[in-house]
Amino acid sequence: MTSLPFTKGHGTGNDFVLFADPEGRIELGEERIAAIADRHFGVGGDGVIRAVRSANLPEGDDALADDPAAEWFMDYRNADGSAAEMCGNGIRVYVRYLLDQGLLRLEVGETVKIGTRGGVHPVTRHAGGFTVDLGPFVVLDDAEVTVSARDLAVARPGLPVGVGNPHVVVVLDDAAELDELDLNEAPVVHPRPPDGANVEFVVPGDPLIENGVGRIRMRVHERGVGETLSCGTGVAASAIAFHHYAGDQAPDRWTVEVPGGELEVLIEDGRVLLTGPAELVFDGDYEL
Structure with missing residues (x-):
C-alpha cells in the first residue's frame, strides 16, 4: 500500500482522521499515527480512528465476549499515537463514517453496538445526530x-x-x-x-x-x-x-x-x- 484513503470528520470541533481496515491488516504504529494527526505536516486531528471488525484484532475478542453483536471495533488513537479506551465524540463520528462507507446499515431510531477498549457501547441514530450510551460511571x-x-x-x-x-x-x-x-x-x-x-x-x-x-x-x-x-x-x-x-x-x-x-x-x-x-x-x- 502506497497511500491510505481517509475521511476527516468531527463532533463539535473534536476532529478525527478515519480510515477503513475491516480485515485488520493495516498496522501504522504510533509514529505514523502521530504524523497523520500532525496539524502542520499531516492531515491534522485530535485523533485517528481505524474501522476494523472486532473479530480481526486482539482487543476485539473482549468486545465480542461482552456482546457478540459488536461486529465493529473503534480502534481509537490519540494525536500522539497512544491508544485510548474511549472517545464520546469519536464514536458518533465513527458510526457516521461506517454508514457513509456502506459498512453499516442503521435507520433513524435504530441502535448499533460498537466495541472499544472501554467496553461495548450502544449508539442510536437520530435525525440530527447520535446518542451513545457511555455506560456506568x-x-x-x-x-x-x-x-x-x-x-x-x-x-x-x-x-x-x-x-x-x-x-x-x-x-x-x-x-x-x-x-x-x-x-x-x-x-x-x-x-x-x-x-x-x-x-x-x-x-x-x-x-x-x-x-x-x-x-x-x-x-x-x-x-x-x-x-x-x-x-x-x-x-x-x-x-x-x-x-x-x-x-x-x-x-x-x-x-x-x-x-x-x-x-x-x-x-x-x-x-x-x-x-x-x-x-x-x-x-x-x-x-x-
Whole structure:
C-alpha cells in the first residue's frame, strides 16, 4: 500500500482522521499515527480512528465476549499515537463514517453496538445526530486530588470521574477565570493518575438550572492531545460532577457548552448518555 484513503470528520470541533481496515491488516504504529494527526505536516486531528471488525484484532475478542453483536471495533488513537479506551465524540463520528462507507446499515431510531477498549457501547441514530450510551460511571469523591494549571494562582480541588476513560473535573469561580486559562501546557494532577487523565475546567451556567435542565460550560485538556474544542466523555464527566455536587435535587438532563458547540447529557439509573452531532468534512489520500 502506497497511500491510505481517509475521511476527516468531527463532533463539535473534536476532529478525527478515519480510515477503513475491516480485515485488520493495516498496522501504522504510533509514529505514523502521530504524523497523520500532525496539524502542520499531516492531515491534522485530535485523533485517528481505524474501522476494523472486532473479530480481526486482539482487543476485539473482549468486545465480542461482552456482546457478540459488536461486529465493529473503534480502534481509537490519540494525536500522539497512544491508544485510548474511549472517545464520546469519536464514536458518533465513527458510526457516521461506517454508514457513509456502506459498512453499516442503521435507520433513524435504530441502535448499533460498537466495541472499544472501554467496553461495548450502544449508539442510536437520530435525525440530527447520535446518542451513545457511555455506560456506568465512577465518582471518586473520597480522593484527595488537586490540579495545577497556568494562570491558576493556586492548585484547585479536582473530582476524579471514570467514564470508560479517566477524567478529573475542576470547578472554577467564574467565566472570566475559565476564559483566561492557558491550556497550552498540560495541567498537573496531584497525585498523578497511573495512566494520566483528561482534565476538565468547568463553570456553572447563569442560571445553573433552566426549565429543569442543568447548564454548564467547559474547556478541556485531553491526555495525549492537548486542548481540544470538545471532548465527549469529558462533557459527560463534567455533567456527572455537577450532578454529584448538587445532590438529590440535581436534574438528570444537562446541556454542556464547549468551544466547538453544545452537547446533551442524560444521567439515569447509574448510566450516562451523550447526544450530539457527527460531521464528515472531506475525503483524501495520505501518502505512506
